[in-house]
Structures are given as C-alpha cells and as structure tokens.
Amino acid sequence: MKAETLRNLKKAVIEYDQTEATRWAKKAVENGIDPLEAADALIDGVREVGDGYARGELFLPDLVGAANAMTSGIRPLEEEISRKGQKRRTSGTVVIGTVLGDIHDIGKALVATMLTAGGFAVFDLGVDVSRDRFLSAVNEQAPDILAMSSLLTTTAPEQRKVIEALQEQNLREKLKVMVGGGAITEEFARSIGADGYAPTAPESVGLAERLVKGA
Numbered sequence: 268m269k270a271e272t273l274r275n276l277k278k279a280v281i282e283y284d285q286t287e288a289t290r291w292a293k294k295a296v297e298n299g300i301d302p303l304e305a306a307d308a309l310i311d312g313v314r315e316v317g318d319g320y321a322r323g324e325l326f327l328p329d330l331v332g333a334a335n336a337m338t339s340g341i342r343p344l345e346e347e348i349s350r351k352g353q354k355r356r357t358s359g360t361v362v363i364g365t366v367l368g369d370i371h372d373i374g375k376a377l378v379a380t381m382l383t384a385g386g387f388a389v390f391d392l393g394v395d396v397s398r399d400r401f402l403s404a405v406n407e408q409a410p411d412i413l414a415m416s417s418l419l420t421t422t423a424p425e426q427r428k429v430i431e432a433l434q435e436q437n438l439r440e441k442l443k444v445m446v447g448g449g450a451i452t453e454e455f456a457r458s459i460g461a462d463g464y465a466p467t468a469p470e471s472v473g474l475a476e477r478l479v480k481g482a
C-alpha cells in the first residue's frame with residue numbers, strides 16, 4: 268500500500284496530474300503514511316522533470332505542469348505535517364517574491380517550487396512585493412537567502428532599492444541575495460550588488476546551494 272501510494276504520487280507529478288496528486292496525497296494521509304515521505308515522493312517527481320528540463324529534453328510547460336501537480340499534492344500533506352508538529356529537513360530558508368510594480372508570477376512560482384523540491388523552506392511573498400514587505404519577511408523569517416524576480420525593465424531597479432534598504436537596516440550581511448527573471452542579466456545582478464543570478468528555475472537550486480555553503 269505504502270509503496271504503491273509513493274509510486275503514484277511521483278507518477279502524478281511526472282504526468283502533470285493535479286487531481287491524482289491530490290487524491291494520492293489524501294490517501295497517504297488517510298492510511299497513516301508519513302507525510303514527509305509522501306512529500307518526498309512528489310518532490311522526486313519534480314526533480315526528475317527539472318532534470319529533464321535542464322538536459323533540454325523537456326520544456327517549460329512540462330516544468331509548469333509538474334510544479335502545479337506538486338503544489339496540489341503537497342497541500343494536504345503540509346496540513347498533516349503541521350498537525351503532527353513535524354518539521355521538514357531543510358537545506359536553508361528562502362524568502363522569495365516578485366518586486367513592486369510587477370505582477371508576473373509564473374517564473375517566480377517555478378523557482379519557489381524547484382527550491383522546495385531542492386530541500387529549501389520557501390516563503391513565497393507573491394507578486395508586487397514592496398520593500399517594506401521584503402524587509403519585514405527578512406526580519407520575521409531570518410532567511411539564508413532573499414530571492415527577487417523581475418520581468419519588467421521598468422521595475423528591475425526595485426531590486427537594487429531592496430538591497431540598499433537591507434544595507435540601511437544592517438541586514439545585508441545576514442543573508443545572500445539572488446535575483447532573476449526575464450528582465451535580469453548576470454551583469455545587472457552584479458551591478459546592483461546581488462550575490463547571484465540564475466537564468467532558469469532548475470539552475471536557481473544549484474545557485475542557492477552554493478550561496479548557502481558560501482561557495
């Protein structure tokens with residue numbers, strides 16, 4: 268029963284099937300399967316699709332489909348995880364959001380999902396996130412990494428302003444900043460004093476790991 272459930276959770280993600288992901292996640296809870304193990308099965312699925320994308324064998328819609336299925340399945344499991352007072356092992360904590368004035372969500376959400384699949388605890392602030400909101404999340408969560416997304420050239424400078432605000436509040440040394448999104452380049456990231464840039468969601472995981480290790 269357990270092996271079948273875990274297999275079907277992973278399969279639901281690989282087949283981009285949100286309904287099946289939710290159904291098997293609920294079944295896992297009903298049958299007393301460790302929700303952390305069940306979540307790992309979903310995460311395995313996203314990793315597999317992420318690897319396929321990184322190798323150029325799969326495409327953006329595949330990544331989006333897998334991410335959506337994982338998000339659907341993980342909800343009932345997270346409820347059970349918090350009911351049992353369990354904690355997931357994490358590689359680090361990330362606060363992520365799309366900057367003020369920008370409502371593009373898809374890439375940022377993918378990065379959040381891939382980082383979750385990569386073992387990070389991710390606090391997604393959503394889109395159109397103000398400097399104050401980023402700063403209070405940094406104060407509340409004390410993350411290892413602050414990740415910002417920008418799709419518009421008009422709002423990209425907001426990333427610099429957030430970094431400056433971190434400096435003013437003496438928070439900059441306490442975390443790493445990584446940036447990305449269609450409007451961002453490696454050069455821009457360097458010019459605003461970010462610690463790292465990645466062009467894709469799968470690559471953001473390796474970047475986050477390197478930043479946390481201080482490499």
Ligand code: B12
Nearest residue numbers: 369370371372373374414416419420446447448449467468
């Ligand atoms: C979908 C879309 C929208 C949707 C957004 C829906 C949603 N829920 O997200 C809607 C219709 C709302 C929209 C609105 C607008 N849009 Co629009 N939109 C797009 C479009 C077609 C796709 C964006 C997308 O989701 N791409 C797919 C994702 C997966 O890619 P991505 O976000 O870049 O993310 C990848 C990487 O960049 C990276 N990544 C992303 N974030 C991060 C963060 C970190 C930390 C890291 C490491 C990596 C990383 O990982 C992701 C996956 O690998 C693009 C065109 C394009 N080709 O990109 C235009 C585009 C971004 N939009 C554009 C514009 C101008 C607008 C509007 C101003 C249009 C208007 N006149 O109203 C408004 C702005 C609204 C606002 N205030 O934000 C322009 C921006 C031009 C520019 N350079 O400034 C683009 C490029 C279209 C164009 N060619 O003109 N848009």
